[in-house]
Amino acid sequence: MKNLKRPDQSELDAMSHAELCGLIMRLFDVQEDLESRLAKVEKNSKNSSKPPSSDGLKKGAAEPRQIGEKPTGGQKGHKGVTRMMVENPDVVEALYPIADVCECGCTLDKESAQIKERRQQIEIPQPITITTEYRKMEVRCQCGLVHAGEFPLNVTRNVSFGARLKSYCVGLTHGHFVALERVCEIVNDQYGVKPSGGSVQNWTIQAANNLAADYVVNQQAIIQAKSAHFDESGLRRDGKTEWLHVATTQTHVHYSVHKSRGYLAMDAAGILPTTKGLRFTIIGNPTGNIPIVNMPCAMHTICVSCVIVNN
Numbered sequence: 030m031k032n033l034k035r036p037d038q039s040e041l042d043a044m045s046h047a048e049l050c051g052l053i054m055r056l057f058d059v060q061e062d063l064e065s066r067l068a069k070v071e072k073n074s075k076n077s078s079k080p081p082s083s084d085g086l087k088k089g090a091a092e093p094r095q096i097g098e099k100p101t102g103g104q105k106g107h108k109g110v111t112r113m114m115v116e117n118p119d120v121v122e123a124l125y126p127i128a129d130v131c132e133c134g135c136t137l138d139k140e141s142a143q144i145k146e147r148r149q150q151i152e153i154p155q156p157i158t159i160t161t162e163y164r165k166m167e168v169r170c171q172c173g174l175v176h177a178g179e180f181p182l183n184v185t186r187n188v189s190f191g192a193r194l195k196s197y198c199v200g201l202t203h204g205h206f207v208a209l210e211r212v213c214e215i216v217n218d219q220y221g222v223k224p225s226g227g228s229v230q231n232w233t234i235q236a237a238n239n240l241a242a243d244y245v246v247n248q249q250a251i252i253q254a255k256s257a258h259f260d261e262s263g264l265r266r267d268g269k270t271e272w273l274h275v276a277t278t279q280t281h282v283h284y285s286v287h288k289s290r291g292y293l294a295m296d297a298a299g300i301l302p303t304t305k306g307l308r309f310t311i312i313g314n315p316t317g318n319i320p321i322v323n324m325p326c327a328m329h330t331i332c333v334s335c336v337i338v339n340n
Contacts, residue, residue, distance in 0.1 A: 156219040195232040247281040254278045
């Protein structure tokens with residue numbers, strides 16, 4: 030098949046009927062060979078127009094950067110940040126000469142020392158835990174009635190964890206995407222206490238319930254906005270692939286999880302059909318009854334471009 034040469038028009042005109050039939054059959058052989066080779070290649074976001082979210086958990090190693098592709102160090106356009114000295118440092122440590130006597134034999138008067146140079150170093154405090162014991166006190170009146178104090182609502186029986194520690198764990202899992210087991214290990218390494226993964230999950234649910242009212246505010250703000258953007262990405266829940274749908278403006282964001290992709294899932298979130306302003310989305314508008322601007326996904330465009338270049 031490698032010796033198959035593309036004929037020009039004059040060569041085709043000079044071929045007999047049998048030669049033309051033979052050329053056509055050879056082309057069919059080439060097509061079948063290519064189809065069989067392509068069938069053996071599993072399609073993913075790198076060799077097809079499929080989105081990266083469809084790759085699931087079967088992701089290969091990242092491609093190394095080619096030599097000379099980008100210069101080392103700070104890239105063009107990167108804005109550097111210079112750390113500035115503070116006027117009132119928390120700790121001042123004066124560094125006097127080690128020797129008390131000069132080479133000439135005179136005693137050094139350290140009381141007359143002047144500042145020659147200043148340097149500052151930023152450090153974090155050593156992590157410690159603070160255990161607070163709450164004692165419920167009671168007072169008996171002369172009439173015999175007993176009056177007792179009340180424990181705070183977040184202080185449960187025996188030993189419990191405080192609000193700051195709970196917030197720290199939730200922030201690690203959902204702000205920095207650290208796995209539950211790693212969160213428990215990090216807290217144990219830093220503070221010497223190890224909450225269970227189930228506890229961190231319960232704190233996450235508690236945080237979500239506390240933010241429910243704010244979430245409704247975000248939803249209504251997006252509905253009333255002049256414009257909103259909608260997108261989706263795959264995630265794993267209970268070992269299965271589902272879809273995280275997001276609606277955003279410059280100031281508000283709303284997430285929802287659904288088993289399906291596309292318009293129906295965003296409809297279930299209760300934002301897309303009722304949004305007052307213009308909607309920018311890549312998920313399509315099958316009903317055609319709302320003003321949607323279909324935008325090409327940047328990642329999809331990059332994937333398609335890579336396929337074209339590689340092939």
